[in-house]
Amino acid sequence: xxxxDLANPHRFLALARWLVPIFAVLAAALxxxxxxxxxxAPADYQQGETVRIMYVHVPAAWLALGIYMLMTIAALGTLxxxxxxxxxxxxxxxPIGAAFCLICLLTGALWGRPxxxxxxxxxxxxxxxxxxxxIYLGIIALWRAIEEPGQAGRAVAILxxxxxxxxxxxxxxxxxWNTLHQPASVFRLDGPTIHxxxxxxxxxxxxxxxxxxxxxxxxxxxxxxxxxxxRTMRILAAAAEAR
Amino acid sequence: MDLGPYGGFxxxxxxxxxxxxxxxxxxxxxxxxxxxxxxAALEGQGVTRRSSRTAAEGAR
Numbered sequence: 001x002x003x004x005d006l007a008n009p010h011r012f013l014a015l016a017r018w019l020v021p022i023f024a025v026l027a028a029a030l031x032x033x034x035x036x037x038x039x040x041a042p043a044d045y046q047q048g049e050t051v052r053i054m055y056v057h058v059p060a061a062w063l064a065l066g067i068y069m070l071m072t073i074a075a076l077g078t079l080x081x082x083x084x085x086x087x088x089x090x091x092x093x094x095p096i097g098a099a100f101c102l103i104c105l106l107t108g109a110l111w112g113r114p115x116x117x118x119x120x121x122x123x124x125x126x127x128x129x130x131x132x133x134x135i136y137l138g139i140i141a142l143w144r145a146i147e148e149p150g151q152a153g154r155a156v157a158i159l160x161x162x163x164x165x166x167x168x169x170x171x172x173x174x175x176x177w178n179t180l181h182q183p184a185s186v187f188r189l190d191g192p193t194i195h196x197x198x199x200x201x202x203x204x205x206x207x208x209x210x211x212x213x214x215x216x217x218x219x220x221x222x223x224x225x226x227x228x229x230x231r232t233m234r235i236l237a238a239a240a241e242a243r
Numbered sequence: 244m245d246l247g248p249y250g251g252f253x254x255x256x257x258x259x260x261x262x263x264x265x266x267x268x269x270x271x272x273x274x275x276x277x278x279x280x281x282x283a284a285l286e287g288q289g290v291t292r293r294s295s296r297t298a299a300e301g302a303r
Contacts, residue, residue, distance in 0.1 A: 039244060049247040056260040099267045106263070107256040114249040212264070219271045226278035229292060230285060237290045 007084050009225045016218045023215035027208055034205030041201050053111040055201055058186070059209035060103040064132060065167055067097035067213065071139075072164045075157035085221070087153030088228075090160065091143055092220035096213060098136035105129060116180055124173035125181035132170060135163040149228055 034055060044051035071093050077086030108126065109119040120126065139156055146152035174183040185193045192199055246253050 043247075048249070049245075050249050050253060052246075052253050053256040056256060060260065095270070096267060099263050103260045103263050106259040110252045110256040110259065114252050216267060216271055219275060223271065223274045223278050226275075226282055230278065230281045232292055233282075233285045233290045236292065237285070237288070 009085065009088075012085060013222055013225060016222045020215050020219050020222070023211050023218065027212035027215055030204055030208030030211055032208075034201055034208045037201035037204055041198050044198070047115060050111060050114050051198065053107055054198075055205045057104060057107040057111060058202060059206040060100045060107065061129070062206060063209055063213055064097055064101035064104050064129070065170060066210075067093050067100065068132065068136075068160075068164065068167055071097065071160050072167075075160040078153050078157040079161075087149065087157065088221050088224045089217070090153070090156060091149075092217055092224050094136055094139045094143065096216050096220065098133060098140060100209070100213070101129065101133040101136055105133060112180075121180050123180045124177040125170065125179050128166060128170040128173050131166050135166060139163070149231070 038052055038055035041052075043049045071090045074086045074090035074093070077083040078090065105126075108129075112121070113119045139159055142156050142159055143152055146155055171184075173179060174181055186199070186202070194202070
């Protein structure tokens with residue numbers, strides 16, 4: 001099946017019907033394995049047991065950034081290619097991205113208190129991540145502010161493209177400024193600096209988070225398609241009554 | 244398992260992640276049920292979309 005075939009919402013719904021449970025089961029299995037491996041992994045030589053927070057904090061951060069990039073591609077899909085499912089994908093992804101961003105900030109605060117002595121500091125990485133959450137919330141608010149889905153999709157697509165400037169700031173904030181937050185230790189040109197005993201549970205957990213995102217995103221897209229069908233049917237019913 | 248002097252922070256971090264993800268799953272599920280019911284109610288009233296009407300007319 002070509003990607004263009006999924007432009008038909010009916011085909012997409014049929015595909016989502018069997019993909020959602022597959023990814024949900026995959027997510028449950030990978031998250032359980034990640035949790036088990038994470039609590040069996042050795043403690044860090046500097047951070048001690050608190051390093052276990054990494055197995056939820058880091059995947060949530062990766063997904064918060066990754067989902068925004070997906071929304072950026074969807075925004076291009078809306079404005080440039082006018083793909084019928086692009087704004088559906090963008091709308092469904094926004095609350096999920098916001099939730100992962102919130103998890104990242106909450107778990108980061110709970111990791112920061114024992115390690116840095118503070119739940120929050122106005123460090124470039126933390127501040128840019130908070131800005132990302134505010135952008136997500138702004139996008140969700142804009143979706144809700146405009147009733148007509150097509151019009152809302154175009155307005156949100158423009159806001160999403162403006163907001164993407166924050167993504168490299170989040171990623172490179174630890175290199176560009178002096179931050180309390182540590183620099184990248186997995187995605188580096190010279191390879192990861194984390195010991196494999198800690199890296200393996202992290203990657204398993206990240207795969208679990210990613211599978212959960214796919215399941216939730218497909219399910220939320222399915223809900224949005226149904227919502228739009230209901231809207232169309234109500235308009236047609238009202239028009240028929242008015243005749 | 245002994246999580247050391249900062250065990251409370253570790254448990255709280257996992258609990259926060261679990262609560263947020265649980266709320267997200269619940270929200271998607273509740274939304275799905277609401278949309279399914281609304282769609283079934285409209286179809287029960289005989290309301291159809293233009294595309295399905297066209298398909299039905301084409302089949303005749």
